[in-house]
Amino acid sequence: MNISIVRDFIKDCTRYTSLAIFLLYLSIFYLFGGLFEMIGIPINLTIISVLGIIVYVVNFNSKIGNIEIYYIILLFIIIVSAIKNYSSLFDVVVFSRALVSSFIVFFVARLIVSNKKYRKYILYTFLFIGCLQLPVLIIQRLFHPFLRSFSAVPISDVDIVFGTFIVKNDPSMSIFLIGLILILMYKKIDMSYWLQNLILFVLTLSVFLGNSQILNISLIIIWIYFFYIKYDFGKLKNVIFIIVIFLTIIGSYQFIFKIPFVADKIERISYYFNPNSFDQIDLSSFQEGGYSRLAAIYYYSNQPFKLIGDGPSRYYNPVSNEEYKVGNKGHIFTFYAEVGFLGLLLSYIIVYKIIAFKSWNKHFILSYFFAAFMLSLTTNFFTDPTIMFSISLISSLNITEPMIVFYGEKENNLLFNFRMG
Known part of the structure; x- marks a missing residue:
């Protein structure tokens, strides 16, 4: 048999296998997973x-x-923590699922995007999926009583807005949308000026229609940062533009608070900036597994410093009857408690390296890492392959193409055609 024919056959199988797994991720993670769960398909x-x-x-x-x-160093830290705390092999395996799933989705994302001919189509497909979220979110908010009665899995009023993503997984949807927003902010896209800005508006609105308050706050800060680096506030027209927007927001204040959804969102976001919130901490409920991130902050700040933690799967074990032993549902709390400061630090380094993978635009990197870090306060994102796949794939789309427009170039990539200040 001709060796070249065998080589070509293996190469084709490899290519199509990678594409098949990518399409599986795309369909389950972003398009049909939530629908499947609602009709009873686990x-x-x-x-x-x-x-x-x-x-x-x-x-x-x-x-x-x-x-x-x-990843290897993090696995070593997990093993050391397990030995020191006499954790079982089963506990180590359960905890390590986060490493395996996050690395595999990163590898698939990097492999797919390494083929230049796929990048443009992946980006346009993602933008289509991103724009699809807005009408779906509106339907979910308007018809949530019917959708809840129709669903095969229980969904609360709070969790009903998840778009086309997995049920109750609006954080995954929001981090996906924020990644696309950042690409539109800092990357030159082959599309018309008005269409790009319309998509940017739709994606931003979709994030705020979601229920991840921490990512709502993150996106506000990201926009403020973008305006700060983008516009020359020494120019009169830019100052007038900002003043007009500010006065518009102030003028619509009373009208906004008459909209129940918006009023509720503003109230829930403002809760985190209210100093009196710390007076309402129920520490005993947290220690029994009740969820409270403020209680988590108070609890761990009064605990001895944990260098390698109390052992993998000590406080969170998804396959046990008692899933949470304390209410530490955020990545930052779970990793710190179980594998300590060293394990937590390594996990953040991994996420940063994935976001910065061959991308030289510091604004994109810092903004996306900031959003991922904020998400880690409320979500175990390292164990959620949909979140890690979004971060890996969107970041990998910036492998070689420049992502910023410099002086002297026609600036048609974003919002109002103002030059960098």
């Missing part, structure tokens, strides 16, 4: 993500990159 995100190990095996390369090294 979805296990960890199992689906680990299917990507097939892609890793057929594309195995003995060369180890920086991100792989950080």
